[in-house]
Amino acid sequence: MSLQLQMLGTGSAFAKKYFNNNALLGDGSFTLLIDCGITAPLALHQLGKTFNDLDAVLITHIHGDHVGGLEELAFKMKYAYRRKMKLFIAEALRDVLWEHTLKGGLSQPGEITCLEDAFDVHTLQPGVPCRLSEQIELELIPNRHIPGKDSFSLYINGRIFYSADMTFDPGLLDKLVRERGCDTILHEVQLEGPGEVHTTLSELLSLPEPVQRMIRLMHYADNKDGFVGKTGEMTFLEQGHLYTL
Ligand SMILES: O=c1ccn([C@@H]2O[C@@H]3COP(=O)(O)O[C@H]3[C@H]2O)c(=O)[nH]1
Numbered sequence: 001m002s003l004q005l006q007m008l009g010t011g012s013a014f015a016k017k018y019f020n021n022n023a024l025l026g027d028g029s030f031t032l033l034i035d036c037g038i039t040a041p042l043a044l045h046q047l048g049k050t051f052n053d054l055d056a057v058l059i060t061h062i063h064g065d066h067v068g069g070l071e072e073l074a075f076k077m078k079y080a081y082r083r084k085m086k087l088f089i090a091e092a093l094r095d096v097l098w099e100h101t102l103k104g105g106l107s108q109p110g111e112i113t114c115l116e117d118a119f120d121v122h123t124l125q126p127g128v129p130c131r132l133s134e135q136i137e138l139e140l141i142p143n144r145h146i147p148g149k150d151s152f153s154l155y156i157n158g159r160i161f162y163s164a165d166m167t168f169d170p171g172l173l174d175k176l177v178r179e180r181g182c183d184t185i186l187h188e189v190q191l192e193g194p195g196e197v198h199t200t201l202s203e204l205l206s207l208p209e210p211v212q213r214m215i216r217l218m219h220y221a222d223n224k225d226g227f228v229g230k231t232g233e234m235t236f237l238e239q240g241h242l243y244t245l
């Protein structure tokens with residue numbers, strides 16, 4: 001069964017040419033939004049969609065380009081569409097998301113006093129595959145992004161790896177390809193500079209060519225066009241384009 005992917009945005013956190021790196025993943029009858037950053041509401045609008053077209057949202061980690069649009073999502077769902085959005089999130093992130101990201105704007109005495117008042121919350125445990133829909137099964141994989149902050153990549157239907165934000169982990173990629181049947185890798189890339197909290201292009205270029213051929217690059221800076229043709233066997237995901245995975 002194939003899935004449909006449409007990147008709301010393919011940009012790095014502070015990109016201005018691209019929206020935040022947030023993704024629509026669909027199986028024909030269910031649409032998941034992977035991360036909901038500051039620009040997600042506008043990006044969705046420009047695709048002619050609304051939050052009401054979504055069935056669920058999943059959060060990979062707590063950075064503004066991945067959660068900054070959740071307040072608008074929650075208020076729109078509550079006051080415009082009169083329903084709660086299903087929220088998939090790692091158990092380790094749920095309290096952080098409410099207490100340190102959403103509570104200030106969303107809380108209203110008597111109306112919204114906890115995350116569950118704003119979302120239909122489904123917590124996930126890393127390493128435990130969870131069936132999100134008829135055709136989408138997804139597993140959280142803890143990754144290394146910011147020291148001391150929880151962050152997760154996704155492994156979807158036993159074949160698609162979605163990095164979210166992470167530093168280079170060649171051992172993980174090798175294991176997924178060799179032992180778990182991974183054939184598609186959607187991977188963030190920092191095009192230049194040392195990889196302190198992200199994966200650099202030069203690090204990804206060190207991977208074997210057969211693995212590179214599985215990689216589509218995302219979460220990139222505004223100067224991406226200058227790197228077209230310089231990414232080995234890897235290619236860039238384009239914002240707004242429709243892909244079948
Ligand atoms: O130790 C740090 C922490 C953060 N940052 C920047 O803040 C951004 C937050 O979103 P992001 O994770 O997409 O990218 C991060 C980087 O651009 C950094 O350069 N070094």
Ligand SMILES: [Zn+2]
Binds near residue numbers: 013021063065165
């Ligand atoms: Zn990011």
Ligand SMILES: [Zn+2]
Binds near residue numbers: 061063145165
């Ligand atoms: Zn991040």
